[in-house]
Amino acid sequence: MRAGKLPGVVEERSLLMYMETTDKKVGMRRMEPAQVALSERNDGYQCMLATDQMGIFGNDQTKAFCVGALFDRVCGKLAASGAAGEVFTISLSLPPKCEEKELKKLAQVIARAAKERDITAYSLQAQGRYESGEEGVVQMTVTGAGKTPLRPVQEALQPAGKTVIMAGYAALEATAVFLLEQREFLLRRLAAGYLAQGLKKAVDTDVREAARIAFHAGALVKTAGEGGVYAALWELGEYLDCGMDLNPYDILLHQETIEVCELLDISPYMLASGGCLFAVTGDAEALLAAYRTAGIAATKIGTLKEGRDRVLHNGEEERFLEPFRAEEMYRVLEGRMRN
Numbered sequence: 001m002r003a004g005k006l007p008g009v010v011e012e013r014s015l016l017m018y019m020e021t022t023d024k025k026v027g028m029r030r031m032e033p034a035q036v037a038l039s040e041r042n043d044g045y046q047c048m049l050a051t052d053q054m055g056i057f058g059n060d061q062t063k064a065f066c067v068g069a070l071f072d073r074v075c076g077k078l079a080a081s082g083a084a085g086e087v088f089t090i091s092l093s094l095p096p097k098c099e100e101k102e103l104k105k106l107a108q109v110i111a112r113a114a115k116e117r118d119i120t121a122y123s124l125q126a127q128g129r130y131e132s133g134e135e136g137v138v139q140m141t142v143t144g145a146g147k148t149p150l151r152p153v154q155e156a157l158q159p160a161g162k163t164v165i166m167a168g169y170a171a172l173e174a175t176a177v178f179l180l181e182q183r184e185f186l187l188r189r190l191a192a193g194y195l196a197q198g199l200k201k202a203v204d205t206d207v208r209e210a211a212r213i214a215f216h217a218g219a220l221v222k223t224a225g226e227g228g229v230y231a232a233l234w235e236l237g238e239y240l241d242c243g244m245d246l247n248p249y250d251i252l253l254h255q256e257t258i259e260v261c262e263l264l265d266i267s268p269y270m271l272a273s274g275g276c277l278f279a280v281t282g283d284a285e286a287l288l289a290a291y292r293t294a295g296i297a298a299t300k301i302g303t304l305k306e307g308r309d310r311v312l313h314n315g316e317e318e319r320f321l322e323p324f325r326a327e328e329m330y331r332v333l334e335g336r337m338r339n
Contacts, residue, residue: 044150050077050085051143052225055330056106057136062180063106065203067140068113069173072205073225073274074144075117079211080221080277083146088119092126093139106138117206157220159242159304163284165219166252167210167291167298168276169201170229171268174329175257176202178264181333189263198256205275210296214279217287221280224273231270231324236278237310244310244321246302252276270328280304 054070056063071088078085090110094103103126114122129139179186179199186195207223214221222239224232229251237244253268261268281287284300291298310321 045147046150047145047147048078048081048083049143049145050074050081051141052077053139053141054226056138056140058177058181060105060109062177064109064113065176065180066173067106067109068116068203069176069205069274070140070142071113071117071119072207073223074142075119076207076211076223076274076277078144078146079208080215080223082148082212082215085119085144086121086146088114088122088142088144090122090124091141091143092124093141094126094128095136095138096129096131097135098128098138157240157280159240159280160306162280162282162304163300164233164236164244164246164302164304165214165279165281165284165287165291165298166229166250166276166301167214167279167296168207169252169254169257169297170224170273170276171253171257171261171271172202172205172275173225173273174228174268174271175254175260176205177272177329177333178260179256182264186260186263190259194256198254198260201254201256202275207275207277209294210277210291210298213290213294213296214277214281214287217279217281217283217290219279219281219287221277223277224275226272226327226329227324228268228270228273228328229276229278230321232273232278234310234321234323236280237304237308237321240280240304241308243305243307244302245305246310246312246321248301248312248314250299250301252297252299264332266328266332272327272329 052070052073054066054073056066056070058066074088075085092103092106107124110124114120176199179195179202183195211221211223220240222232222236233244233246248269251269257268261271278301279287288298288300312319312321
């Protein structure tokens with residue numbers, strides 16, 4: 001299998017269906033939409049566990065960004081459930097030709113990224129892979145754990161009529177990687193200063209504050225990652241077992257992302273999007289006001305409805321969301337490297 005996130009259908013039929021639960025569908029749907037697991041409840045708190053993975057590759061600057069973005073994904077998931085990461089485990093799967101000096105440099109990058117995020121307690125382990133078709137790609141998995149106060153028992157969310165709020169910008173991770181790895185190609189059409197400005201925006205993938213604001217507003221939160229905003233919205237609909245009416249023109253994008261994606265002939269909606277989240281709320285104006293006060297870009301992108309149709313309205317044209325299949329960022333980079 002390729003680097004990164006499993007296709008949704010593979011994950012469900014070959015992994016999640018074997019989880020220990022009397023009702024497989026209910027068991028999966030009880031998981032937080034940010035893929036956070038809840039432990040046994042005690043002492044007025046519940047322990048939270050969040051995990052994610054990413055392929056760490058490219059030049060030194062790209063690797064440093066990817067490591068930090070992966071930490072941001074996991075910290076964002078914990079914050080979406082009201083928890084602060086207290087302890088983390090990091091696991092590295094190394095390609096056959098990875099030398100010790102490269103491992104040492106990567107460990108230093110991880111330590112620096114953890115310190116920048118005030119992560120002081122973590123364990124780090126690594127193992128080599130017997131063979132790999134992904135030359136130079138280190139598979140990195142981060143798992144974070146924390147505690148959050150118990151909330152009063154609430155009735156199940158009735159999704160129909162609720163608003164979907166987006167906070168943060170789409171495709172930040174992929175934009176940063178493209179700007180770092182495809183710089184020479186992009187410089188043929190875009191000015192160096194413009195690319196630097198885009199990179200400064202794209203490396204801001206920390207959504208902890210946006211997640212905390214939504215959590216305290218009582219919203220249900222889904223963070224984005226590999227597969228982009230479309231994959232995150234599909235997974236949100238699966239969790240809530242509902243349909244959606246969405247306007248893709250309202251999805252927040254930096255202009256630099258739009259231009260980079262046009263040059264690379266790729267849709268920004270299916271690119272790695274750590275750095276944004278979706279919040280489901282019954283009081284959209286209050287949540288948007290909270291984001292404005294905090295200086296966080298946010299907007300309404302659609303509503304939830306009965307049924308299973310998740311519709312994207314492009315003027316008079318309509319299309320439907322589909323399950324995640326593969327991260328487009330890797331495909332674009334592989335294709336350009338071959339050429």
